[in-house]
Amino acid sequence: MPAVRSSNKFRNRMVYHCAADRMLMTVYCGGCRRRVHYWASDLVKVLDQFHEAHDPPWPCSRCRSREYLAMTWHVPSAAELASGLTVRRPVKKIEKWIWRNERA
16 A cells, blocks of 8 residues: 555554554665565554654664655565565664763
């Protein structure tokens, strides 16, 4: 299904809608021609559940641009999954401490 935006925000498909339908979300960068697949249920854990499905969640990690990104979604076929499709999955969340120097 192509990513079609509506001027009414409440008519746009959200990531949690895609997760309920067990969809695969694909982010394509037209600048560097990189294609990355995510499960929508994984994106719900990482993003806000009301994030719009046509809006890419972050810039391209290769070319550092958001300008050429397009996001699509579809239900994967059994043949597509059996062919060895690579899907990015979250591993763990890391919290870091940020330190600063102060004069005593």
